[in-house]
Amino acid sequence: MLNYEKDAEVFKALAHPVRIEILKELIIRxxxxxxxxxxxxxxxxxxxxxxxxxxxxxxxI
Structure with missing residues (x-):
């Protein structure tokens, strides 16, 4: 898989508000x-x- 395809998969994983909130809480806490x-x-x-x-x-994570 090319780098930009891997990057796209990461962005897809972050493309949900709940996932962003979970990540934010893990960073804070x-x-x-x-x-x-x-x-x-x-x-x-x-x-x-x-x-x-x-x-x-x-x-x-």
């Missing part, structure tokens, strides 16, 4: 577990887990 993120954002655990998996697949 440091390491958090799924339960803590659920409490901070007030969204279901399954949703948080899906977003984290997408970000992890692109090495964002």
């Amino acid at each position: 440091g390491a958090c577990n799924v339960t803590q993120i659920v409490g901070i954002l007030g969204i279901p655990q399954s949703t948080v887990s899906q977003h984290l998996a997408k970000m992890k697949s692109q090495n964002l």
